[in-house]
């Protein structure tokens with residue numbers, strides 16, 4: 374399959390939009406035919422409209438593309454959406470009504486009963502919810518970036534040992550707030566113990582990711598979740614301290630083995646963006662660290678370390694992953710690859 378699917382990047386000039394541009398460079402299924410942003414950027418060449426902040430160079434093919442708005446005629450089969458929550462919802466609905474499939478990073482459709490909140494290794498079966506949508510184009514959403522990092526480390530353990538309850542404490546990167554994001558004067562030499570809406574998202578989305586398909590949509594998993602979310606002066610990579618209790622208590626060695634050997638549907642199907650190791654277990658006492666581990670498996674792996682017994686519950690560990698790749702654009706592209714592989718296009 375060589376680039377037979379025409380795709381647009383919605384929010385192409387932003388933090389996640391730029392990740393889409395680099396991840397879709399030479400993609401075997403997808404060819405970017407449209408770049409879309411707000412009225413502020415419309416009509417400009419991409420290289421003039423975008424303040425390029427990711428470390429990889431801007432792909433040559435996108436530099437001279439002309440930026441459109443979502444209301445323009447778009448020559449696409451599917452769009453990857455990276456526009457702010459609140460604005461995304463109605464725009465994405467209207468694209469789906471126009472027959473365009475939407476893979477979104479925004480929060481607006483995550484709780485629609487017939488919209489999958491998809492993390493391809495964790496709940497690939499939720500993709501079948503699109504069959505309940507009435508529009509010709511289908512909407513699929515990503516989870517919140519810190520939830521994705523945490524759930525990638527929880528799902529292999531939940532499958533084997535049955536999660537009962539879990540506490541999350543996050544250390545979240547500034548790129549999670551987009552560009553220009555958190556002002557440098559607020560975050561340098563500092564820790565900000567509040568990220569609006571983030572704790573609620575982690576507490577709700579974890580239960581949906583681990584939930585099962587029901588006639589009403591998704592039956593939430595019967596697990597207790599409590600989250601504390603904090604912004605730290607890290608450029609890329611959300612780190613989560615996880616403390617969990619299971620129905621069947623694992624030893625740290627058993628948990629490490631379950632994490633190390635975990636493979637999901639994307640690995641079995643050998644999807645182009647699937648990391649060989651979705652979870653990497655680090656043995657060193659001082660890992661994972663975002664600066665050293667965030668781009669493991671091209672940013673698609675979550676690194677887990679400090680797996681040890683907890684004094685109150687059963688186990689605790691540290692998970693760390695890229696917020697803009699695994700926590701956003703990368704999981705979205707992987708989801709769209711699954712959508713194509715399941716012949717849903």
Ligand SMILES: NC(=O)c1ccc[n+]([C@@H]2O[C@H](COP(=O)([O-])OP(=O)(O)OC[C@H]3O[C@@H](n4cnc5c(N)ncnc54)[C@H](OP(=O)(O)O)[C@@H]3O)[C@@H](O)[C@H]2O)c1
Nearest residue numbers: 384386387388389410411414455456458478479549551552
């Ligand atoms: N950053 C992360 O780590 C992360 C992780 C997971 C999910 N997300 C979600 O992904 C989305 C994008 O986040 P981001 O961090 O990339 O934000 P960002 O850097 O602020 O980029 C926002 C993008 O949306 C465009 N935009 C704004 N209003 C628009 C409109 N009315 N119509 C069309 N385009 C519009 C902007 O275009 P202009 O340049 O023209 O203004 C820009 O391209 C958000 O929903 C966010 O919650 C982000």
